[in-house]
């Protein structure tokens with residue numbers, strides 16, 4: 001009985017750690033998104049007359065858009081992982097239902113696929 005309680009406690013501790021990791025990462029990304037949005041708004045200012053400078057401005061704008069897309073995609077993954085934490089399916093592969101290894105989860109806390117399914121998806125591309 002004591003052994004059982006202990007192992008259950010350990011499992012819960014890991015979930016708490018995962019949640020903390022995810023929430024910290026989410027806060028980081030949200031801050032980054034705010035910063036990107038602030039930058040993007042500054043682009044409403046008149047462009048400098050020099051064409052070369054305009055090109056740089058445009059390039060930066062495109063980089064910001066790509067960055068913004070990246071941040072939003074990761075935020076979505078994190079939201080999904082937090083939802084899986086809430087409904088108790090966190091750590092299970094969303095495709096085959098196998099347990100995702102702890103090593104993979106600590107490297108990528110919002111991983112939704114086990115390593116086999118992730119590899120299979122990569123191979124299919």
Ligand SMILES: [Zn+2]
Nearest residue numbers: 093096114117
């Ligand atoms: Zn799988």
